[in-house]
Amino acid sequence: MAQNSKLITKTFILVFLLISTLGASAQRKRKDYLVTIETPFGTMHAVLYDEAIQHKKNFLKLVEDKFYDDLLFHRVIQSFMIQGGDPASKNAKEGIMLGEGDVGYQVPAEITPTLFHKKGALAAARDNNPAKASSGCQFYIVQGKVWDDNTLSKQMARSPQRTYTDEQKNVYKTIGGTPHLDGNYTVFGQVIDNLWVIDSVAKQKTDKNNRPLNDVKMKITCKKMRKKKITKLFSYQF
Template identity: 75%
Template sequence: MNSNKKILLYFIVSSIAFQTFSQRKRKDYLVTFTTPFGKMHAILHNETPQHKKNFLKLVDDKFYDGLLFHRIINTFMIQGGDPNSKKAKAGELLGNGDVGYKVPAEITPELFHKKGVIAAARDNNPEKASSGCQYYIVQGQVWNDSTLARQMARSPLRTYTEEQKNVYKTIGGTPHLDGNYTVFGQVIDNLWVIDSVASQPRDKNNRPLKDIAMKITCKKMRKKKITKLYAYTFGE
């Protein structure tokens, strides 16, 4: 092959690679949570690539289908992803099931615990590594200046932007969890589904008295379409 053909081939390959990269940048995954109370849609953050990759793999494997929201606390959060919950007997204590590995912490101050946030559950390991499968979705509550200050004082982050403070005072959330758990996603519509799940009757271990099963699916979609459908603006 002569030099001119080599140069032409190089530019063709480079062009294909660039187009593939651009298309990948223009698309992302839309995650759908289906519950007995309705559906809600979510995106996963690129700032937490290990959590995003792990969650999408589990969803693709249909790992979550049929599992329960096994722990609910009104004005706080709803939690699911325990594999033991799929065939659990009524009243059985749940929350200890896992997939045999942890995901390294990817805690970043830009991702905070506002309402609708998807974050990884974890045990008390000092590295703050996440459960490989259990997650929670924040409900939280709306705070005023004085109550928010007390909540933020409990967070290792300590420093908040004015925008973040305003979100906590309007949309709400759980500020004291910031810096302690990895936030890796965000529900972008139908936040009332979280309220419906969180408000159900529960036992002393915060398990719903009536099972609340989930199904989670994902679909790759153009970001512009996600923005048009759900008014969510990507941060890139």
């Protein structure tokens, strides 16, 4: 009888611990990080994707370390994208070519068909390595443009191995983006408001290396927040 009581007690404790663990896990899933990107032209907010979890964790760590504060959007191309995150861009002298700075490691590619280069997509820059591994710190935000059926078909033909859903095609024909990058770079987040800030940065006058003539500094912060609140504030559906 005593042995049975001990067994029941141990079983109860195990069940309690399991329920507590599942509860804590569910609580974590109810929250996510809201990323704030400040520029001289306005502020954008973004979310990061769990489908690219290594990129998400790496980016959040850099943000929490204030790595990006006062770095530049050092490469901007209108109707294409704005790129930043080069540590050498902090206090860089006027006219110096940027884009080679890094943090000494790469992040393995996390390319998935559900994440694509629509306007506002946050994606990782990289060099020409065959594994398509990403820079440890440099990223770009897609501006792109709106495509019609004919031009979109030509763009998608550049990635014949990739299949697009009707919804993705419609996004490229209404919101816009850069479909020829799909399958080649890791998309790990999305700007969820004030897309016009991207346009403002992208239209800045640049030198021959696509560096803005007037520095465009960034400041990036993150805050853990209930997903319901993010949805309420920005109408973004997880």
